[in-house]
Amino acid sequence: MSQTNLEPVKISEKIGAVDIEQKPTRDGYGEALVELGEKNPNVVVLTGDLSESTRAQAFQKKFPERFFEIGVAEQNMMGIAAGLALAGKIPFVSSYATFSPGRNWDQLRVSVAYSQANVKIAGAHTGVSVGPDGATHQALEDIAITRVLPGLVVLVPCDYLQTKQATLAAAAFKGPVYFRFTREKTPMMTTPETGFEIGKAQVFREGSDVVVIGSGPVLYNALLAATELEKQGISVMVLNNHTIKPIDSESIVAAAKKCGAVVTLEEHQINAGAGSAVCEVLSKNFPVPVEMVGMPDSFGESGEPTQLLQKFGMDQAAIKAAILKVIQRKGKNG
Amino acid sequence: MQKLTAQELQLKANDIRQDIIEMLLEAKSGHSAGPLGMADVFATLYFNILKHDPQNPTWVDRDKLVLSCGHICPVLYATMAEAGYFPKEELKTLRKLGTRLHGHPHNLALPGLENSSGPLGQGLSQAVGMALASRLDRTTGRIYAICSDGEQDEGQIWEALMFAGKNKLHNLTVILDRNNIQIDGYTEDIMPLEPLKDKYEAFNFHVIEVDGHNYQQIIDACNEALAIYEKPTMIIAHTIPGKGVGFMEYDYKWHGTPPNKEQANQALNDLRTLRGRIQGEHQ
Numbered sequence: 171m172s173q174t175n176l177e178p179v180k181i182s183e184k185i186g187a188v189d190i191e192q193k194p195t196r197d198g199y200g201e202a203l204v205e206l207g208e209k210n211p212n213v214v215v216l217t218g219d220l221s222e223s224t225r226a227q228a229f230q231k232k233f234p235e236r237f238f239e240i241g242v243a244e245q246n247m248m249g250i251a252a253g254l255a256l257a258g259k260i261p262f263v264s265s266y267a268t269f270s271p272g273r274n275w276d277q278l279r280v281s282v283a284y285s286q287a288n289v290k291i292a293g294a295h296t297g298v299s300v301g302p303d304g305a306t307h308q309a310l311e312d313i314a315i316t317r318v319l320p321g322l323v324v325l326v327p328c329d330y331l332q333t334k335q336a337t338l339a340a341a342a343f344k345g346p347v348y349f350r351f352t353r354e355k356t357p358m359m360t361t362p363e364t365g366f367e368i369g370k371a372q373v374f375r376e377g378s379d380v381v382v383i384g385s386g387p388v389l390y391n392a393l394l395a396a397t398e399l400e401k402q403g404i405s406v407m408v409l410n411n412h413t414i415k416p417i418d419s420e421s422i423v424a425a426a427k428k429c430g431a432v433v434t435l436e437e438h439q440i441n442a443g444a445g446s447a448v449c450e451v452l453s454k455n456f457p458v459p460v461e462m463v464g465m466p467d468s469f470g471e472s473g474e475p476t477q478l479l480q481k482f483g484m485d486q487a488a489i490k491a492a493i494l495k496v497i498q499r500k501g502k503n504g
Numbered sequence: 505m506q507k508l509t510a511q512e513l514q515l516k517a518n519d520i521r522q523d524i525i526e527m528l529l530e531a532k533s534g535h536s537a538g539p540l541g542m543a544d545v546f547a548t549l550y551f552n553i554l555k556h557d558p559q560n561p562t563w564v565d566r567d568k569l570v571l572s573c574g575h576i577c578p579v580l581y582a583t584m585a586e587a588g589y590f591p592k593e594e595l596k597t598l599r600k601l602g603t604r605l606h607g608h609p610h611n612l613a614l615p616g617l618e619n620s621s622g623p624l625g626q627g628l629s630q631a632v633g634m635a636l637a638s639r640l641d642r643t644t645g646r647i648y649a650i651c652s653d654g655e656q657d658e659g660q661i662w663e664a665l666m667f668a669g670k671n672k673l674h675n676l677t678v679i680l681d682r683n684n685i686q687i688d689g690y691t692e693d694i695m696p697l698e699p700l701k702d703k704y705e706a707f708n709f710h711v712i713e714v715d716g717h718n719y720q721q722i723i724d725a726c727n728e729a730l731a732i733y734e735k736p737t738m739i740i741a742h743t744i745p746g747k748g749v750g751f752m753e754y755d756y757k758w759h760g761t762p763p764n765k766e767q768a769n770q771a772l773n774d775l776r777t778l779r780g781r782i783q784g785e786h787q
Contacts, residue, residue: 250664285620
């Protein structure tokens with residue numbers, strides 16, 4: 171494992187600043203769709219009665235003949251997308267992740283993944299930060315049910331810009347891709363120089379005592395925790411592992427070797443999620459103590475995003491506690 | 505491909521039925537009744553209706569046959585082999601390790617297979633997607649989706665029908681294998697489907713009912729669909745499950761069971777006798 175894997179990327183200079191710009195990740199999706207529509211006549215967009223809140227609406231206005239309103243029928247939507255893809259189109263399936271891939275997982279499995287149909291599935295409204303809508307609409311299982319499918323790429327972009335880049339990258343990639351985003355405005359951690367490449371984790375912050383390997387907007391809380399811990403002399407690396415599959419084993423192992431302790435972070439069930447994917451890599455290649463931050467085998471509930479992240483332990487304080495705990499475990503046989 | 509006449513189709517369907525029995529005997533598992541019941545429809549499609557080229561299976565303007573009820577794939581494989589997509593000898597590899605003829609069809613395994621199916625209800629949506637793509641690209645190929653009647657229990661079927669009706673997908677013909685059986689028994693006992701014709705009409709389909717063993721009726725219905733521009737077409741093909749093999753006909757117990765050696769011999773005997781009779785009639 172070469173150290174070059176752990177070269178830091180450039181991110182926003184306003185991390186932790188009160189005036190850091192915030193935008194919803196789904197806006198990045200909507201903007202990318204319009205860009206793609208202009209560039210590629212094969213790009214088509216489908217939605218199941220959720221064109222506004224998935225931000226597919228702008229594409230609909232601009233390219234009505236390439237936009238398909240399927241109605242509240244997610245199984246049919248995934249199947250139609252597969253048929254379009256098998257005929258050479260690049261369909262983007264836009265819905266909430268609880269419904270797609272939640273409700274139409276069998277169609278995703280057979281019509282899309284098994285068939286290697288070039289379908290892109292955008293799962294909106296993931297995580298407890300969906301907030302007041304409550305548990306039914308807070309997707310916390312989508313990473314688990316997608317990463318288990320052979321031949322399906324799984325992406326979790328961390329902010330507005332990265333979602334836009336991930337959408338463009340998904341379109342350029344030949345094969346099925348699932349990617350998720352969140353509802354609320356979230357801090358813009360990345361800049362145009364940050365870049366994005368499927369399968370390549372990004373060092374958002376250098377460090378040597380512990381590495382936080384996570385993805386999605388919740389990663390901002392890790393950056394805040396790292397800044398705080400630096401004052402106590404603890405050096406925290408933050409690795410943006412935006413591609414859950416195919417996972418960047420090389421960077422994960424290199425980071426674990428450098429730091430000797432890992433905290434995984436995701437706004438998703440801890441069981442079978444992105445952190446579990448990291449643990450699969452580590453246990454096979456370089457086992458180190460791991461603490462896992464995420465949804466603790468529980469359904470969400472209604473509330474404000476910040477309240478929920480606090481209650482279920484995915485806020486800055488919870489990440490900080492996990493970091494301190496895993497550092498204590500270092501060198502004590504886990 | 506040269507179109508076969510109704511009389512020639514009778515012989516072709518008989519060949520396909522014999523292939524099916526031989527494949528299932530060799531595979532020792534698989535579905536008997538559905539494939540035998542649909543042999544006449546498949547022979548008619550591949551040897552009279554479909555615009556296709558076994559030497560060029562990705563031809564852009566081809567008609568596409570999308571099998572939604574994947575479990576009847578022995579009839580699809582046998583028909584494709586008869587049409588020249590692959591050597592007939594390969595039919596004996598059905599369901600065996602390394603085969604291109606999986607227990608349920610896989611689009612990536614074999615050129616000429618348009619889709620993967622098995623879990624019921626999925627193929628119709630795929631066909632709808634292909635019909636939409638064809639409309640966008642202004643290709644001239646037509647989409648033919650084959651569904652089973654038991655498959656109509658699936659909610660996804662009705663989602664797809666609703667969408668096809670809404671979008672007036674006139675380049676889509678759905679053929680329903682109405683054989684009245686499914687694994688656990690007769691369709692009307694498991695989950696009553698009737699009045700099917702009324703239901704499809706209410707979902708904005710042009711509906712034609714045919715005897716699924718009458719070649720001329722199948723040909724006429726497929727051609728009638730070409731003239732309907734305001735709606736997709738549903739052809740309800742009334743078939744006899746196990747058709748051509750006396751002891752399998754009408755019996756739902758043959759839905760998911762293959763014949764053993766003795767039964768296969770009996771079945772082939774039935775079919776060869778039938779073939780002799782067909783040839784006699786033609787002479």
